[in-house]
Amino acid sequence: MGPDGVASLSRPLNRALYACIRGAIQEGSLAPATRMPPQRDLAVELGLSRNTVMFAYEQLMAEGYLTARTGSGTFVADTAPERFLNASVIVATDPQRQGAVPMPGLSPRGQRLIANASASSTQWGAFMPGVPDLARFPHRRYAQIAAKLWRQPHPEWLSYSHGGGLPALREAVAAHLRVARSVQCDASQVLITEGIHQAIDLVVRMLGTPGETAWVEEPAYWGIRGVLEVSDIGMVPRPVDAEGMTLPDTGAVLRRPAPRFIFVTPSHQYPLGAVLSLKRRRELLEFARRQGSWIVEDDYDSEFRFSGQPIPSLQGLEPDAPVIYIGTFSKTLYPGLRMGYMVLPKPIAAAFQTAHAELYRAGHLMTQATVAEFMQAGDYAAHIRRMRPLYARRRAILAGLIEQYLGPDALHEHASNAGLHLVLRLPDGVDDAAVAARAREQGIMVRPLSRYYMTPSVQRGLLLGYACVPEESIAPAFHTLMRCLH
Structure with a gap:
């Protein structure tokens, strides 16, 4: 909209409507808790399509300007996001005295995280990357297993998790990875997580110190960078070519301290798709052993290879490799499950399992029991x-x-x-x-x-x-x- 409230012809109507409502909220014309008109009513009143209004509302909700209350409607949010994003200290009026009271704002790393946020408010439809066909998920079979377990649930399944997750699921994951991914592991090394982000967060907390560095692929999954950013781990981008992540020449002197972590997607580089060559895999393992670095292998979608033989995991290439293997059910089952797994070297597995319980108060054991039976019965494969x-x-x-x-x-x-x-x-x-x-x-x-x-x-x-x-x-x-x- 222009200053006189008229839609600018230089941008689409949905963007113009979004900008108009956003401006009204920022300047206070639409006060917090104001009930917004229903989308259909506003579309009729303005002579716009409902899709135009829907886009504006969805974008404003994604940015925090509007909030939806089930059964009540859509309302202006209590706080406009800019107040928190544009200053490290927020000034608010104190009714008990004259003047202003400083309020803590976002930390510098929090501001950097928000500024570089890349998560999409829409997670379904053409051509959303990384999302499986949720309509083809075997809902009925999965629901049958869940219903059976809920008829007589074990009391401990309704409490917090400890020890790395439900033993039956850890056994099922280890068995699957040994066969499908050539991972060298048993159930004692498996830790069930709430996705890859939590796994990376735990790795950095347990093995890293603020100020240390990590090598990341260039380009790389933005979610890894977000976790490292808030953990104050410096990132060194390593370019990717047809053989995957590039490495320094053998015998070359590093210009900076060796990386504490090396994050890599060797079986299907994300996002470009290269496969880390066998030569580079061996060089990477040798480098990590020599420098005392930890390799974090993200095996996010390796089940879906459409020609040739499956690419074995980096973790299983050598015994006792300094590799932490992480995977997820988001691509094979569904993202909303929020379930992944780690395979840890035996010397640190127990410590990670204890730390996971302490930091995240893990649960969802009924869901883990359902997935375990789903796998054990052959439905997963x-x-x-x-x-x-x-x-x-x-x-x-x-x-x-x-x-x-x-x-x-x-x-x-x-x-x-x-x-x-x-x-x-x-x-x-x-x-x-x-x-x-x-x-x-x-x-x-x-x-x-x-x-x-x-x-x-x-x-x-x-x-x-x-x-x-x-x-x-x-x-x-x-x-x-x-x-x-x-």
């Missing part, structure tokens, strides 16, 4: 076998469309025939973040590749997830994205 050819078909459809309309060079050269997303390359001069924002306005969710880089020398592109898109919807969604590109 069967589900993966069903989804693998389905995702392969969807990948082939999307890759074919990209090659047809943009040429074979549009697919990133490091991509391997695996995973749940593709990387569409864009010319260096293209603002991939702007393209992603424009696509979002059209209902297409993609992630800009530039957001995964720490250094200025970034590649431009888009991450396109295909796993959650039905085959018949891929082409229409792709053509919508093409219009945004043009």
Whole structure:
């Protein structure tokens, strides 16, 4: 909107409406706790489509300006976000005395975390990366197992977890990893977590000291950078090529202290897709042993390889490797499960299990019992076998469309025939973040590749997830994205 409240013709109506409401909240015209009109009523009153109003409301809720109350409606939030983001000290009026009272604001690292936040408010639809097909999850079978367990639950399953998680699930995870990923482990080394972020947080807390450094792939998953940022662990980006993370020349003298951690996605580099070569794997293990570094292997989607033999884990390559292996059920089952696992070297496993219970007061043992039986009965492996050819078909459809309309060079050269997303390359001069924002306005969710880089020398592109898109919807969604590109 312009200063006179008239929508600017230079931007879409949904963005204009969002800006108008946001401005009214910031200047106080819409006071906290004000009830907003229902979306349908506001659309009729303004002569707009309901989708236009829905976008504005959803964006304002994602940013904290509005809040929805079930059964009551949508309200202006009690606090505007800028008050907390723009100053380290907030001044508030004290009714008991004249003047102002300083209030603590966000810490510098908290401000950096918020400033670099990348989590999307929308987690489903074309072409959201990293999301499996939730409609194909075997809901009925899973519900049968859960219902049976709930009829006569063990009392200890309704309390806090201790010892690294439910023993039955730890046994099932260890058995699966030994067969499917060549991980060298037994159940005593397995720790059940609430996802990869919690696993990384625990690793850094237990083994790191503020001021130490970590090597991270360049580009790398933004979630790892967020956890390291708030833990005051310095990050050293290591470029990725066709063989994965690059390493210093053998015998080279490091210009800075050796990294305490090396974070790597060796089986399917995220986000580019390269596979860490055997030569580099051995060099990495040798380097870590020599320097006293910990390798954190993120094996986030290795179950979905569509050609050739599965890539074995780095952890299982050598006995007693200095590797902490982490994985997740988010890609094989569903993200909302919030369940992952760690495989720890035996000397530190018990300490991690105790620390996990102390820090996070873990629970969800009924859910763990359900997943354990789901795995033990063979349903987990069967589900993966069903989804693998389905995702392969969807990948082939999307890759074919990209090659047809943009040429074979549009697919990133490091991509391997695996995973749940593709990387569409864009010319260096293209603002991939702007393209992603424009696509979002059209209902297409993609992630800009530039957001995964720490250094200025970034590649431009888009991450396109295909796993959650039905085959018949891929082409229409792709053509919508093409219009945004043009």
